[in-house]
Amino acid sequence: MPLDLKVLKRLLENYFTLILIVPILFIFFSCNQQKKLPPADEGNGGLFLPDGFEALVVVDSIGRARHMAVCETGDIYVKLRVPDQEGRGLVALRDSDNDGKADVKEYFGGYPDTGNYGTAMRIYNGYLYFSTAGEVYRYKMDPKNLLPIGEPELIVVDDYKNAKYGYEHIAKPIAFDQNGNMYVSFGSPGDICQEFNRRPGTPGMEPCPQLEWHAGIWKFDANKLNQTQEMGQRYATGIRSVVAMDWNKEENELYVVQHGRDDLNKSWPQYFSPWQSAILPSEEFFMVKEGTDGGWPYYYYDHIEGKKKLNPEYGGDGKIQGDAHLVEQPLIAFPGHFAPNDLHFYRGDQFPERYKNGAFVAFHGSTIRGPYPQGGYFVAFVPFDNGKPSGPWEVFADGFAGLDTIVNTGDALARPMGIAMGPDGSLYVSESVKGKIWRIMYKGKKSDFGDASLLKLEERKKTRTNIKDPDEILDNVEIEMVETGEKIYNLYCSTCHQRDGKGDGNRFPPIAESKTVNGRNKALIELILKGMEGPVTIQGLDYNGVMPAHDFLSNAEISSLLTYIRKNFGNDAQSISALEVGKVREELVTK
Incomplete structure (x- = not known):
C-alpha cells in the first residue's frame, strides 16, 4: 500500500525536529544540572546560618x-x-x-x-x-x-x-x-x-x-x-x-x-x-x-x-x-x-x-x-x-x-x-x-x-555579646569578677601581700606594679596553681618565703582573683577567664 505523501512529509518534519531539539535539551539539562551537594554535618559544624543553609x-x-x-x-x-x-x-x-x-x-x-x-x-x-x-x-x-x-x-x-x-x-x-x-x-x-x-x-x-x-x-x-x-x-x-x-x-x-x-x-x-x-x-x-x-x-x-x-x-x-x-x-x-x-x-x-x-x-x-x-x-x-x-x-x-x-x-x-x-x-x-x-x-x-x-x-x-553593642553596665564582665576576686584576695592573699598589695617588705613580695602580675597569663596562672618556694628578687629586694599552691580554688575563683589583682594595686592588664585557667590546669595534670 503506497504511503500517503502528506503523512510522509509529517514524519520527516517530526524526525528532523527531534534531531534538532534532543541535543539542545541534552545540553540544557547538562549545563543546568547542579552537582549534588554533600550532606551537612550534624549541627552544621557548630555554625548558625540563615534558613535553608547548611554547612560541613x-x-x-x-x-x-x-x-x-x-x-x-x-x-x-x-x-x-x-x-x-x-x-x-x-x-x-x-x-x-x-x-x-x-x-x-x-x-x-x-x-x-x-x-x-x-x-x-x-x-x-x-x-x-x-x-x-x-x-x-x-x-x-x-x-x-x-x-x-x-x-x-x-x-x-x-x-x-x-x-x-x-x-x-x-x-x-x-x-x-x-x-x-x-x-x-x-x-x-x-x-x-x-x-x-x-x-x-x-x-x-x-x-x-x-x-x-x-x-x-x-x-x-x-x-x-x-x-x-x-x-x-x-x-x-x-x-x-x-x-x-x-x-x-x-x-x-x-x-x-x-x-x-x-x-x-x-x-x-x-x-x-x-x-x-x-x-x-x-x-x-x-x-x-x-x-x-x-x-x-x-x-x-x-x-x-x-x-x-x-x-x-x-x-x-x-x-x-x-x-x-x-x-x-x-x-x-x-x-x-x-x-x-x-x-x-x-x-x-x-x-x-x-x-x-x-x-x-x-x-x-x-x-x-x-x-x-x-x-x-x-x-x-x-x-x-x-x-x-x-x-x-x-x-x-x-x-x-x-x-x-x-x-x-x-x-x-x-x-x-x-x-x-x-x-x-x-x-x-x-x-x-x-x-x-x-x-x-x-x-x-x-x-x-x-x-x-x-x-x-x-x-x-x-x-549575642560578640555582635551587639554592649550595655555599659550589664555587659561589663569584670564588675562581678573584681568584686568576687577582692573577697578571695582578702581571704587567702592579703595576710602575706597585705591589703595594699605592697607586701611586708621582708618575707612576702609586693604584687603592686608587678611585672609578674602584668606579665604572661599562663605563667601567672601556673604560679597560683603550683605555688612557689625558694629565693626570688622583686623590685631589687630578695625574698625567700613560701607561697602554697592554691589549686583548691575553682577555675572561676582563680579567674576572679587574678582579674582583681590585675585591675588594682597600680597594675593594668587584661582579665583572665575561667576557660583559660581550665586549659592551664589540664596541661599541668597531663605533664
Whole structure:
C-alpha cells in the first residue's frame, strides 16, 4: 500500500525536529544540572546560618590558617600563619571521593621570611599568588596535579624590617583587577603616627611622614618579577590597616574594610570611657578609587553618630570633626575591633538572589574590648546594589567561637579568617586557631528565601555579646569578677601581700606594679596553681618565703582573683577567664 505523501512529509518534519531539539535539551539539562551537594554535618559544624543553609567541616586542624583560594576543580589552597615543622607554609586539599571532606592533604612551599602576618592566597590567570610578611610570591598552577609547578616566583618585596618607623601592620592582602594589575596593602607602622608609638596622651606627627610609604594601597604589574614598593604606584592613602580586600568585578572597583585604631580610653581617658573605647572607632568599609584618602591618622569614624571625627592626637575630643568632610567617608561601618580579615563579593548562583554581588566579611575577633566581651568572631553579609550597600549589614554565620561570652581572645575555639567561593557556588570559611575549614551550602528553595529566613540571625545580632553593642553596665564582665576576686584576695592573699598589695617588705613580695602580675597569663596562672618556694628578687629586694599552691580554688575563683589583682594595686592588664585557667590546669595534670 503506497504511503500517503502528506503523512510522509509529517514524519520527516517530526524526525528532523527531534534531531534538532534532543541535543539542545541534552545540553540544557547538562549545563543546568547542579552537582549534588554533600550532606551537612550534624549541627552544621557548630555554625548558625540563615534558613535553608547548611554547612560541613571540610578539614580540621591543618595549622593556623589564614587566607585561602579554591580552584575550578574544587581543590583548596591555604596560607598558614605558622609553617609546619619542615618550614612549609602552604597546604593543598582535595576531596577525591566527593563526600565533601578533604581526604588528601599536601604541605608545600618552603620560602624565606615566612612571617606570622603573611596572609594572601589568591588564584589569578593560572597562578597561585600568596604573601609572607615581606613578600608576594606566585606558583604556576598545574591543571593535571594538585601541587603547583616548580619554585615560587618573587613578585613584590617589602623591606619592612628596615622601615624607619618600625612595623606593626605588615599583612600583605592582595587583589587583582581585570587589566593585569595587582593591589597590595602596606599598613601603618604604628597605631596613630606618633613619634613614640603608642605612648598615651602624646600628639601625632603633623604632617604624618609615615604616609609616604605606609597606610595605603600600592598598585603593581601582576606579571612582573622582583618589584620593590618604589616600583609600584601609590593608589590610595590614609588607610591604616587592611587585611580584608577584594576586587568587585561587577563594579570594576577595589573595596577594603579597614581595621580602626586602638586604645581610645587608655590613651585619652579624659575624652573616652572604657565603653566608648570598646566599640570605637568603627571598622570602615571603603570603595577605593585611585587617589582615595581614608583619613588616617587624622580622623576616625563613629558609627553610633554616623560621623567622621578628629583624632585626639590631632586636637579632637570625641566631638570635634574638623575637616573630616574632606576625606573619604565609609560606605558602611561596623563596631570597633571586630577585626575584618577577609572580604569576598559573591558571584555564584547557588545562593538565593539577595546574595548575588553582595559582600561577605569575615570578622576575626577583637583583643582589646575589655572590660566588655570581645566582639566579632562571625561572618557578616552586606547586600549591594549599583556598587553601594543597599541595606544594613547582616549576620550570615555565627558560632565559630563555641561559647556565649568571649572574655579573652584565647577563649574562642575558632576565629573566622578567610573566605573563598567554590566552583559550584559554595562558600568556604577558614579559621586561624587550629585550622578548620567550613563549606557553607544552600539547599533550600530559592524562591522561598526572604526576610523571614533571616530572623534567627537578626535576633543573634541584637542579643549575642560578640555582635551587639554592649550595655555599659550589664555587659561589663569584670564588675562581678573584681568584686568576687577582692573577697578571695582578702581571704587567702592579703595576710602575706597585705591589703595594699605592697607586701611586708621582708618575707612576702609586693604584687603592686608587678611585672609578674602584668606579665604572661599562663605563667601567672601556673604560679597560683603550683605555688612557689625558694629565693626570688622583686623590685631589687630578695625574698625567700613560701607561697602554697592554691589549686583548691575553682577555675572561676582563680579567674576572679587574678582579674582583681590585675585591675588594682597600680597594675593594668587584661582579665583572665575561667576557660583559660581550665586549659592551664589540664596541661599541668597531663605533664
